[in-house]
């Protein structure tokens with residue numbers, strides 16, 4: 001059986017913490033998009049991994065975080081321009097909605113304050129502080145974070161991630177971003193590989209589940225040109241990925257931000273993607289599809305539940321970091337077959 005994973009970068013105002021001019025309309029739509037997405041996932045009973053920025057678990061803060069090695073400047077926008085907009089800094093209610101809305105979603109980690117781990121200026125001390133704070137505040141909610149999504153997919157400090165008991169992360173999409181002509185070719189002629197990925201185990205024992213399709217990668221001109229001809233090309237790609245996943249027991253990994261859900265067309269795109277995920281491959285729309293076997297289906301799973309059977313070990317010697325062994329010894333971190341993957 002193939003798998004489809006949907007990971008969600010849940011960040012509200014934090015996605016633009018380091019921008020001089022935050023994109024106001026996207027920021028504005030983040031909260032409503034979050035709730036719309038929760039509703040859609042519930043409607044189709046599709047679980048997702050919600051990678052939540054740790055700061056969003058707070059109900060209030062001092063606005064400065066003087067003990068955080070990233071420096072108080074990092075939080076300046078949140079305590080100045082957005083001082084009166086607590087809806088962008090905190091998300092207790094939306095997080096509750098994830099927990100209450102039906103399918104067994106996973107809550108994962110999107111760092112504490114949206115620091116790019118792969119950026120050269122991000123020291124190990126800062127990365128450690130980001131993870132420690134995220135784990136602590138999630139623990140207050142009774143949530144054990146084991147999957148991570150790196151801000152801007154900028155992968156870094158994986159050893160620290162493993163040290164703190166994480167098991168998996170979303171890796172960068174393998175191909176570089178599709179160019180404009182390539183997008184048009186994909187739409188017009190169906191060129192290109194279906195969006196499938198192969199999870200691998202890295203040298204720290206972490207499972208890297210790369211992204212295969214950003215659900216808002218066809219915007220602007222490519223979308224305007226192709227939509228009247230073939231409909232929404234993203235839906236086409238999602239369906240192609242699902243077909244390939246079912247055919248090869250593969251993994252299709254879709255991702256989005258809640259703030260991408262602006263306007264009817266975008267809501268319809270997610271609706272159609274989830275409907276396709278839900279029904280596996282029992283296409284009933286009369287379009288020409290390759291034939292599939294009765295049992296060729298796709299299950300929607302969270303990052304932590306991606307089947308391990310399909311993972312390939314990278315050619316590194318596997319090494320268990322010190323603190324990880326400590327966590328195993330203390331019984332905090334229990335890595336074993338079947339552990340936690342029943343949900």
Ligand SMILES: [Zn+2]
Nearest residue numbers: 061062063064
């Ligand atoms: Zn704060």
Ligand SMILES: [Zn+2]
Nearest residue numbers: 009011151152
């Ligand atoms: Zn982000």
